Amino acid sequence: MRSCITAVNVVTLLFVASLGFSYGRDAGVLFLVSPTKNHPKEYGVTRQVLESSHCRVTVACKDPTAKDLDGRNIPVNLTLEKVSPEDYEAVAVIGGYSVWKYVGDPEVNRVLRGFYNSGKHIGGICAGTYVLGAAGLLKGRRVTGPNSRKLRKYGAQYVGSLVQRDGKIITAKGPSASEAFGRALEESLRKTFGTLY
Numbered sequence: 001m002r003s004c005i006t007a008v009n010v011v012t013l014l015f016v017a018s019l020g021f022s023y024g025r026d027a028g029v030l031f032l033v034s035p036t037k038n039h040p041k042e043y044g045v046t047r048q049v050l051e052s053s054h055c056r057v058t059v060a061c062k063d064p065t066a067k068d069l070d071g072r073n074i075p076v077n078l079t080l081e082k083v084s085p086e087d088y089e090a091v092a093v094i095g096g097y098s099v100w101k102y103v104g105d106p107e108v109n110r111v112l113r114g115f116y117n118s119g120k121h122i123g124g125i126c127a128g129t130y131v132l133g134a135a136g137l138l139k140g141r142r143v144t145g146p147n148s149r150k151l152r153k154y155g156a157q158y159v160g161s162l163v164q165r166d167g168k169i170i171t172a173k174g175p176s177a178s179e180a181f182g183r184a185l186e187e188s189l190r191k192t193f194g195t196l197y
Contacts, residue, residue, distance in 0.1 A: 095127040108135070125178065
């Protein structure tokens with residue numbers, strides 16, 4: 001009888017694993033940062049929220065080094081040409097004064113469309129939302145961000161909330177939304193993968 005119960009438990013665990021729940025594994029989230037002037041709160045607070053929820057954050061940049069608005073170094077794990085969307089469950093574009101250089105950038109668009117075409121979770125905070133828009137990912141989507149006119153130019157439906165989720169696309173207004181943005185990304189991942197720890 002005991003061996004029968006054990007066999008049922010093993011089969012149940014294998015079935016649950018086959019459904020895609022990530023028991024015992026960290027969810028990989030890729031941060032796209034610009035080489036300079038990244039907002040420290042949008043980067044730091046969002047990262048802290050995700051890592052406290054057992055997400056594994058990797059930082060990618062066009063250059064091998066990056067800094068925030070205060071000139072502090074942001075550790076870069078890989079450059080954009082080495083990014084493979086299949087290695088991560090989500091990508092988040094961090095805002096700041098230099099993220100404009102990524103708007104319409106072919107390499108950035110390649111990365112973001114790779115995530116989108118693979119059905120991954122995609123986030124943008126503050127000016128990072130314009131990067132998503134320029135990549136063609138916001139058409140017909142309910143979004144938020146720092147400027148309604150610019151987002152509507154990309155075909156988005158602007159709603160103006162602090163954070164907005166439309167399917168697997170998560171957008172946020174700015175620095176004050178950093179914690180809520182991190183939580184929304186984590187909740188979106190949890191819906192797909194079950195527990196993250």
